Amino acid sequence: MKRFTRTIFATAMVGTAVLAASAANADVKIGFLGGFTGPIESLVPPIFEGAKLAVSQVNEQGGILDGQKLEIVSGDSTCADATAASNAADRMVNSEKVTALVGPLCSGETIAAANNAAIPGGVVIVSPAATSPAITALDDKDLVFRTTSSDAYSGETLAKILKEKGTDNIAITYVNNDYGKGFADALEESFKELGGTVAAKEAHEDGKADYRAEIGSLASSGAEMLVVLAYVDGSGLTIVRQALEGGDFSKFAGGDGMVGDSLVANIGEGKLDGMIATRIGNATGPGTEVFSPLAKAAGLDPNANFGAQAYDAGFLIALAIEKLGKDTREGLNAALREVSSEPGEVILPGEWEKAKKLIAEGKDINYEGAAGSHEFDEAGDVPGNVIEMVVEGKGFKEVAAN
Amino acid sequence: MEDVGLLAAMPINEIVFFINKVVIAGLIIGSVYALAAVGMTLVSGILRFANFAHGDIMTLGAFVAFVLTMLMPGLGAMVGLPTAFVVMPLAMVVTAAVTIFLDKRFYAPLRTVGYKPITLVIASFGVMLMLQGVIRLFFGTAPRQMYVTAKDIYRVPFGGRDIIVTEPQLLLIVFTIVSVVALHLFLTRSRTGKAMRAMSDNADLARISGISTGHVVRTTWIIAGSLAAAAGTLLAMDVSLKPDLSFNLLLPIVAAMIVGGVGQPYGAISGGLLVGFTETLSVFNWAILLRPLKPHLPEWLEIPANLAFVPTEYKLVVPFFILVAVLIWRPHGIFKGRVL
Numbered sequence: 001m002k003r004f005t006r007t008i009f010a011t012a013m014v015g016t017a018v019l020a021a022s023a024a025n026a027d028v029k030i031g032f033l034g035g036f037t038g039p040i041e042s043l044v045p046p047i048f049e050g051a052k053l054a055v056s057q058v059n060e061q062g063g064i065l066d067g068q069k070l071e072i073v074s075g076d077s078t079c080a081d082a083t084a085a086s087n088a089a090d091r092m093v094n095s096e097k098v099t100a101l102v103g104p105l106c107s108g109e110t111i112a113a114a115n116n117a118a119i120p121g122g123v124v125i126v127s128p129a130a131t132s133p134a135i136t137a138l139d140d141k142d143l144v145f146r147t148t149s150s151d152a153y154s155g156e157t158l159a160k161i162l163k164e165k166g167t168d169n170i171a172i173t174y175v176n177n178d179y180g181k182g183f184a185d186a187l188e189e190s191f192k193e194l195g196g197t198v199a200a201k202e203a204h205e206d207g208k209a210d211y212r213a214e215i216g217s218l219a220s221s222g223a224e225m226l227v228v229l230a231y232v233d234g235s236g237l238t239i240v241r242q243a244l245e246g247g248d249f250s251k252f253a254g255g256d257g258m259v260g261d262s263l264v265a266n267i268g269e270g271k272l273d274g275m276i277a278t279r280i281g282n283a284t285g286p287g288t289e290v291f292s293p294l295a296k297a298a299g300l301d302p303n304a305n306f307g308a309q310a311y312d313a314g315f316l317i318a319l320a321i322e323k324l325g326k327d328t329r330e331g332l333n334a335a336l337r338e339v340s341s342e343p344g345e346v347i348l349p350g351e352w353e354k355a356k357k358l359i360a361e362g363k364d365i366n367y368e369g370a371a372g373s374h375e376f377d378e379a380g381d382v383p384g385n386v387i388e389m390v391v392e393g394k395g396f397k398e399v400a401a402n
Numbered sequence: 403m404e405d406v407g408l409l410a411a412m413p414i415n416e417i418v419f420f421i422n423k424v425v426i427a428g429l430i431i432g433s434v435y436a437l438a439a440v441g442m443t444l445v446s447g448i449l450r451f452a453n454f455a456h457g458d459i460m461t462l463g464a465f466v467a468f469v470l471t472m473l474m475p476g477l478g479a480m481v482g483l484p485t486a487f488v489v490m491p492l493a494m495v496v497t498a499a500v501t502i503f504l505d506k507r508f509y510a511p512l513r514t515v516g517y518k519p520i521t522l523v524i525a526s527f528g529v530m531l532m533l534q535g536v537i538r539l540f541f542g543t544a545p546r547q548m549y550v551t552a553k554d555i556y557r558v559p560f561g562g563r564d565i566i567v568t569e570p571q572l573l574l575i576v577f578t579i580v581s582v583v584a585l586h587l588f589l590t591r592s593r594t595g596k597a598m599r600a601m602s603d604n605a606d607l608a609r610i611s612g613i614s615t616g617h618v619v620r621t622t623w624i625i626a627g628s629l630a631a632a633a634g635t636l637l638a639m640d641v642s643l644k645p646d647l648s649f650n651l652l653l654p655i656v657a658a659m660i661v662g663g664v665g666q667p668y669g670a671i672s673g674g675l676l677v678g679f680t681e682t683l684s685v686f687n688w689a690i691l692l693r694p695l696k697p698h699l700p701e702w703l704e705i706p707a708n709l710a711f712v713p714t715e716y717k718l719v720v721p722f723f724i725l726v727a728v729l730i731w732r733p734h735g736i737f738k739g740r741v742l
Contacts, residue, residue, distance in 0.1 A: 199707065202714070209545060210641040213685050213714040216423045220687035221707055238545075238642065245555055246422065247566050268552065 027071040028064050028327045030055075030317055031098035033088055033113060034105045035079030043305055044105065047128060048074060050307035051102045053298050054314030061352040065327065070318055077104040082112035089113035093121035099327055100320070101125040102313040105306070107132030107178040114144050124332045126317060128309035128371075131280075132182040136379040142333045145376055147309040147316070147369065149280060149384025151179065154255060155186025157386040158278045159194055162225070162253060165276070169197045170253075171223035173214065173239060175230040176203040183229045183255050199223040206234045212242050219248035227253045232260040241267055256280055261395035275391040280384055291349045291370030302370075312369035315349065316340055319367055322359050340374045342366050414561030416690050421565055424682045430571050430640065432678025433578040437633035438651065439658040439670035440585065441626030447602035447665025448622045449509070451522035456630060457652035458533040459501060463631025464638040464647060465537055467493035468548060475550045486548040487573055490635050494628035501627030502620060504529055530649075537645045546643040548635070570639035577632060582671055585625070589667065594621050602665050650718075654681070657721035661728050663735030672736060681720050684711040 032051050034044040051072060058070045073096050075088035085104055092098050094117070101123055104110045110130040118125045119140055126145045127135070133152035138144055162170065172187060174180035180203065188198045199221035204214050218226060226249040230236035236258050243249045244267065254277040264272055291311065295302035302308065320336040321327060338344075339355075344366035347355045358365050367374060374382050388399040442456045470489035471477075478485030508525055556572065557564035589595040594617065601608040601618050609615055634648055641647075658677045662669025689709040696705060712720060728735060 205715075207545070207644075209638075209644045209647055212427065213682075213717055216427070217685065217687055217708070217710065217714045220419070220423075220690040222690070222693070245553075245566070245568060247557070247564055 026327075027069045028321060029071045029073060029096060029098050030314070031092035031096060031101045031103075032072055032074045032314075033077040033085070033092065033101060033103035033109075034074070035109065036074070036076040038079040038081070040079045040106065046301065046304035046307045047103075047105060047310045049298075049300050050128070050295075050304065050310035051314040053295065053300060054311045054318065056298075057294075057315075057350055058318045058352050062356060064318055064322055065325070068327075070321075072102075072314070073098065077106075077109045077113060079104075079106040079109055082108060085109035085112045086116035089117035093117045093123050098123065099329060100317045100332055102310060102317065103127055103129075105129040107135060107182070110135060110144075110146075111138065114138060114140060119143055122329045124317070124320075124329070124336060126313040126336075128313045129306040132178045133186050134178065134182055136381055138379075140380065142380065145333075145336065145380035147312045147371055147374055147382060148306060149372075149386075150186075150381050151183040151255075152186040153384035154278045154280065154386050155183050155188075156190040157384075157388070158227070158253065158255065158276070159187050159190035159196070161276055161278070161388050162191065162227075163194045163196055167196070167225050167251075167253075169199050169223045170225045170227050171200040171202075171218040171221050171249075172198060172227045172229065173202050173204055173218055174228075175206050175235055175257075177206075179257070180229050187227065187229070197223075204230070204235055204239070206230065208235065208238075210242070211235065211239045212246060215239065215243045215246060215248050219243075219246075223249075225249065225251040225253060227255075228258055229255045231257040232263050237263060237266055240272070244271060251275075253277060259389055259396050264391060264393075264395050269394060272391045273393075277389045277391075277396060279387050279389055279396075284385075285368060285373060286346070287348050287368040287370050287373070294350045295370075308370035311349065312367075312371050312374060315352075315369065316367060316374065318352070319347070319355055319359075319365070322356060323365075337376055339365055340367050340376055342375065415563050416694055418560045418563040418565055419690060420686070421560075422563075424679070424686050426565070426567060426571070428679035428682040429675070430574060430678075431681060432675035433574050434633050434637045434651070434674075435654055435658045435678050436671040436674030437578055437581065437629050437636075438648070438655045439662065439674045440582075440667050441629045442655060443659045443662065443665055443667060443670040444598070444602075444622050445626050446659065448598060448605075448618060449513070449522070450605075451509075451519040451526065452656065452659075453626075454523065454526045454652065455504070455530040455533060456626070457648040457650075457655065458530050458537070459497060459627060460630045460634030460637070460648035460651075461537060461645060462500065462533055462634070463493050463497040463627070464548075464634035464643055465541060466496045466631065467635040468546060468638070468643055471548060471550065478550065484548075484553070484569065484573075484639060485550050486635060486639050487570075490632060493635055494631045497631035498624040498627035501623045501630075505619070505623050534645065534649065541645060543645055548639045548643055553639075568640070570636060574636040574640060577636060581629060581632070585667060594618070598622060653718065653725075654678075654721040657725040657728075661724060661735055663737035666735065666737035669735055669737030677721050677724060680724060681717055684720050685714050685717050686710060 032048055034048055036044050055070050055072045058064055064070045075092055077085035077088045092101055104113050107130040110127045114125060124143050128147050130146055131148055131151045133150050136150055172184050174184035184201055188201055191198055200218050226243055228236050228239055240252055252275045256279045259277050259279045291308055292302040319339040320332050323335040323339050324331055344364035345358055347365050347367045349370045355365055372382055389396040390399050438460055445453045467486050467490055470492055471486045475485055478488050481488055508529055509522055512522055512525055554569040556567050589599055597613045597618050638647055654677050658673035659670050661676055662673030687708055687710045689705050692705050
């Protein structure tokens with residue numbers, strides 16, 4: 001009995017000590033969601049590293065708020081499984097009690113996590129990789145942001161380019177997922193607005209051996225050009241090849257998923273000359289130049305897919321918390337908008353100390369990130385840097401930045 | 403005078419489009435169905451069960467041909483034919499041997515014990531899943547090309563548009579005709595062929611009259627396996643090789659077999675072509691043939707952009723409809739086959 005009491009007493013003492021310590025130095029906690037398992041599992045670790053780099057810089061340069069540490073916890077949102085993504089987001093919002101979230105990454109899981117956990121919980125989420133235009137239309141109470149541009153911009157740009165080249169009547173075939181559908185919808189809308197005709201717009205399933213029936217149906221619409229919004233290593237290549245073989249189409253265009261040299265390598269040089277495509281370009285700006293050496297010094301690849309976007313998402317959230325002056329969820333979205341947009345003194349990647357000082361002085365700041373300047377619009381989207389590509393000889397060549 | 407006007411309005415372009423998309427496409431897919439359904443119907447007629455592993459035997463045959471092609475890529479250039487086609491006879495032999503092995507291991511024991519045909523059907527499901535697993539284990543799921551070099555495409559100019567047939571398609575059609583004729587001669591002239599027909603008609607009577615059942619069963623598997631391998635290889639040459647290549651064709655093949663009459667090789671061939679043509683006709687966009695007539699039609703009549711019976715995504719329902727219709731109104735099929 002005596003020993004029992006002593007144990008209780010000791011435990012209570014230790015517990016109190018721990019509590020006291022954590023109260024004095026409570027970490028500010030943010031979450032990271034990504035598909036650590038699932039169809040993009042190989043892409044996620046470098047993205048997470050990007051976000052972690054931002055966090056470690058904050059901690060190395062004086063920490064956040066009153067010298068507290070910024071902590072990042074991660075969860076697996078699986079990319080493809082909306083239920084798992086909702087559960088992971090729910091854990092972040094309600095158990096881990098994070099202040100804000102970086103991610104999720106895929107468009108579908110982002111929508112699920114936002115609707116089921118983040119928006120009800122009033123948590124700001126900044127996705128570094130979700131590109132579907134559907135996220136723009138989300139009823140998000142101004143909580144959902146992203147540091148990568150929407151496919152709507154690619155669709156718009158592609159429509160403009162096609163129209164400028166004198167194409168008036170197109171047929172669209174797209175891979176049946178969030179990427180393909182979003183891109184196709186955006187392209188159709190913009191192309192029609194510009195006065196063009198979309199003679200056919202049909203989805204197809206990825207990974208089939210034969211698309212001749214689909215191509216026949218598209219060709220019968222009488223369109224002069226086939227726009228293929230699919231992946232070059234999946235259905236895209238087969239469709240272009242079979243359409244050429246069957247003499248159904250001779251003019252092609254594509255989205256960023258089609259930009260790969262394997263297209264020309266498999267179909268034959270010269271057969272696709274003049275095929276147009278768009279691609280989301282690397283941002284150019286002061287932030288990008290500063291970021292490259294920073295990332296390399298930390299042992300990361302500065303050009304990793306969405307790595308820079310994840311870094312920006314993490315850094316922006318930290319800036320917003322600092323601006324808000326406290327570790328709460330309310331008001332974070334407004335603070336995020338303030339620190340990211342003009343006017344204000346420019347803050348580049350890695351300049352946490354400078355930013356902290358300026359905020360303390362009450363000055364307005366404007367973060368120019370590694371992946372763009374991040375001037376969020378009303379829907380929380382950033383404008384894209386879409387590049388026109390054209391097939392010439394062995395593969396795609398850049399035409400001009402738009 | 404009016405005749406001249408109509409003649410000038412003849413939509414040559416659109417008719418060629420129709421030939422390409424319906425006649426040629428139907429002939430190609432119909433030939434694949436026919437080749438596969440012949441083997442399946444022979445097995446069903448003689449061994450009295452529907453072998454659901456037949457689709458994956460086609461895929462297996464195609465993969466055997468693929469491996470042989472990769473081993474001797476230069477072989478085709480010497481003969482002037484695609485390598486995959488040159489090694490196809492060897493692939494047919496290997497596949498036939500595999501089917502005999504599968505029969506020995508899985509079907510024969512069940513048959514000797516005297517289980518009902520439905521047990522064998524379920525066993526064939528097991529064999530099907532096993533084959534699918536083995537193929538994916540060794541080759542993965544990525545699509546592959548059977549062609550070492552670029553495939554030849556024959557274009558016959560016809561008005562403004564070309565009639566287009568590719569080399570594998572031509573080979574497929576020729577091979578189908580040759581094998582149908584050969585099969586006909588075999589079944590009507592040779593002793594084994596006659597024995598097979600006898601056994602298909604009445605197994606007990608055939609056994610009493612001294613026909614060697616083992617020999618007939620083996621021959622049946624050889625024909626079924628080798629034709630399946632040929633159909634799979636030729637199909638893979640035409641499109642591309644994937645582990646689910648022929649599994650997706652199983653339904654149209656079963657439909658072709660039942661439409662033709664189970665156990666009837668000629669029925670399977672006509673059933674295969676019938677299902678093939680129905681598929682291409684039902685997804686064809688008829689608006690394209692009506693569009694040239696637009697100046698002659700009253701103004702209130704708008705031609706819709708798409709006038710297909712079935713959208714292309716739902717092509718696979720067509721054989722289903724044929725199957726159900728035949729089972730309701732003509733359960734014996736065109737050629738009076740047995741009812742499974």
